[in-house]
Amino acid sequence: MATEAGIRVENLYKHFGKRDTLVRVIEGASFEVNKGELVALIAPSGAGKTTLLMMIGCVEEPTSGTIWLGDEKVYEDKWLTKEQRKIRREKIGFIFQAHYLIPFLNVIENVTLVPQTNGVSEQEANKIAMELLEYFDIGDKAKAMPSAxxxxxxxxxxxxxxxxxxxxxxxxxxxxxxxxSKRSVDVVKMLKKIAIEQNVAVIMVTHDEAMLPLCDRILKIEDKKVVSENVSVQEKIL
Amino acid sequence: MINLAQKDVQHTLGKFLVTAMGVGMLLGIVLIMIGVYRGMIIDAQVLLDDIGADVWVVQEDTLGPFAEASRVHEDLRDTVRVIDGVKSAEALTFQNIQLPQKPSPVRVVAVGFDPFGMVNPVSPKRMVAGRGLMRSHYEMVVTDKTGYHVGDVIRLLRHDYHVVGVTHGTVSSGGEPLIYVSLKDAQELQFSYSNNRIRTDRARGIEGAEGHMVNAIVARVKPGYSIDEVAKNIETTLHKGVFTATQERTLLTQNLIKMASKQIGMFTGILVIVSTIIIALIIYTMTLEKIKEIAIMKLVGIPNSMIVKMIAQETLLLGVLAFIFANLFSHLIYSKFPKRVVLEIPDAWMLFGVVIVASLLASLAGIKKVISADPQAAIGG
Known part of the structure; x- marks a missing residue:
């Protein structure tokens, strides 16, 4: 089966500040993440992992470069659409270190909020949400509040x-x-499964080297550039 | 579609209700202030309405008897009676006196009138106990706010006055309770001097002619006659200050309470502004408390319009709940105020409009915060 790029980044730059306060975070990053692929993004703290993620996620505006999400070019030295939020809502799923659920919405409402905003009917959104919650073995918690x-x-x-x-x-x-560590392995395995089953390109920022063997590839930020590395067979066995 | 405002309010219902209650009490004070003003206007007209005169004759070059002091001779009444178009005329006195302990001294305005005359200021519809004055001396009708009852005896100067009737809602233009006595008793209460003073006055050549002074002559006009023309005729003939009932009402409602209405208007305005600021601060604080959630929503692609709608709906709900609490609060306490407080539905609706506008203005601070919230704040570094 031919691989299809989920994310394509070409010659991406990100600078903060000007002149004396200029900080170069990313300098000419180019890489691809295919659909169905789980890629780890690693780098020392402060190297720009989250910034890179936010640029791909149409949250942080790059200084220059090109970003493709699927077959849509969203950035080429400027945003090519004013509706970055619509792109996020329709094309991207975000997962954070903490769950960051909306505390005043119950589980199913948290899950259906974005689809309903996208125009999916409440009934359809609830059906999708229940399938997902069942899939993650928390179907019985649909009406529970996150605090519970x-x-x-x-x-x-x-x-x-x-x-x-x-x-x-x-x-x-x-x-x-x-x-x-056990739950971490479960979550990464789950992401891998999702990447394959739903043909989704997944980038996962991690500091945990134990998670790397579970990924298909590693993207490393080195000297402000992004370097792609394959996960060795030995690592994969580990 | 999920209503974010409804969900957020449900999540913090207790806190939201207590906040609305607090703002509601503040708005309740606004309603009470307006009610005090309305009460003043009604109070100012009670006596005018009860007397029911068409024309008021007072001391020349004065705005008496309510806006300025006025004294005319009692026999002016007889002169007024013979003016063409006058059906009846009576003399009236108005004076401040203090009734003794019951349980504490009560400051009242005493109205003196001829119990056998054609003008009786004790309106039967305001009587709640006993009867009106039926004797020339030592009877008194009091308003219930004085605390006296039928059968009580009140010592004033050298005489005992028997309370024969009790009225409700009768107050002077200044809001003090009214009592009613006969004209002769009123004149005695007003001009009865000590023996020493009488001796001193006699030595000075002053005889006690004051005993027959009154504060105003009121007249009723015969059917078919123009009140304005009769008033003009009295003024031309007698060279006294003459006001029609309409002019006297204007003097009372517009001139006398103008200052008070400005004062109350300013208080009301300031309270509305303070309420708006408080609502704005509450909404801003509530928005700040949710800023992480708002950043998450923005990050996952929820449009600003949905988040702004949540803030605006919460602010409006706060305003509406506060308005409901304001009405409950003001209706619970208004009767406890010593002076008349009149809560009118149009005033409540006006306040509702003001609250809605104030709430929308107040939500601007929170909305500005929402629009400027950085989605990256959701994830930190």
């Missing part, structure tokens, strides 16, 4: 939320940082 769930359950709800809009891309910013 454990950390692991909330993180699964957050992943369900990220998938509810049937995204082409999932951007996960240290999704396992708050979890113990």
């Amino acid at each position: 769930l454990s950390g692991g359950q909330n993180q699964r709800v957050a992943i369900a939320r990220a998938l509810a809009n049937k995204p082409q891309i999932i951007l996960a910013d240290e999704p396992t940082a708050a979890l113990d």
Whole structure:
């Protein structure tokens, strides 16, 4: 089966400040993440992982370069659409270190909020949400408030939320940082499964080297550039 | 579609209700202030309405008897009676006196009138107990706010006055309770001096002619006659100050309480502004408390319009709830005020309009915060 690029970044630059206060974070990054692929993004703290993720997620405006999401070019030295938020809502699923669920919405409302905003009927959105919650084994918690769930359950709800809009891309910013090692492995395996089953391109920022063997590839930020590395067979076995 | 405002309010219902209650009490004070003003206007007209005169004759070059002091001779009444078009004329006195302990001294305005005359200021519809004056001396009708009852005896100067009737809602233009006595008793109460003073006055050549002074002569006009023309005729003939009932009402409602209405208007305005600022601060604080959630919503692509709608709906709901609490609060306490407080539905609706506008203005601070919220704040560094 031919691989299809979910994310394509070409010659991407990101600078903060001007003149004396100029900070160069990313300098000419170019890489691709294919649909069905789970890619780890690693780098030392402060190297620009989250900034890169936010640029791909149409949140942070790059200084220059090109970003493709699927077959849509969204950035070429400027945003090519004024509706970056619509792109986020329709194409991207976000997962964070903490679950960041809306505390005043119950589980199913958290999951259906984005699809309903996209125009999916409440009935249809609820059906999709229930399927996802069942898939993550928390179907019985649909009416519970986030405050009544454990950390692991909330993180699964957050992943369900990220998938509810049937995204082409999932951007996960240290999704396992708050979890113990067993749950971390479960979450990354789940992301891998989602990437394959739903043909989604997944980028996962992580500091946890133990998670790397579970990924298809590694993107490393080195000297402000992004370098792609394959996960060795040995690592994969580990 | 999920109503974010409804969900957020449900999540913090207790806090939201207590906040609305607090703002509602503040708005309740606004309603009470307006009610005090309305009460003043009604109070100012009670006596005018009860007397029911067409023409008021007062001391020349004065705006008496309510806006300025006025004294005319009692026999002016007889002169007025013979003016063409005058059906009846009576003399009236008005004076401040203090009734003794019951349980504490009560400051009242005493109205003196001829119990056998054609003008009786004790309106039967205001009588709640007993009867009106039927004797020339030592009877008194009091308003219920004085605390006296039928059968009570009140010592004033050298005489005991028997309370024969009790009225309700009768107050002077200044809001003090009214009592009614006969004209002769009123004149005695007003001009009865000590023996020492009488001796001193006699030595000075002053005889006690004041005993027959009154504060105003009121007249009723015969059917078919123009009140304005009769008033003009009295003024031309007698060279006294003459006001029609309409002019006297204007003097009372517009001139006498003009200052008070400005004062109350300013208080009301300031309270509305303070309420708006408080609502704005509450909404701003509530928005700040949710800023992380708002950033998350923006990050996952929820449009600003939905989030702004949430803030605006919450502000409006706060305003509406506060308005309901304001009405409950003001209706619970208005009767406890010593002076008349009149709560009118049009005033409440006007306040509702003001609250809605104020709420929308107040929501601007929160909305500005929403629009400027950085989606990246959701994830931190």
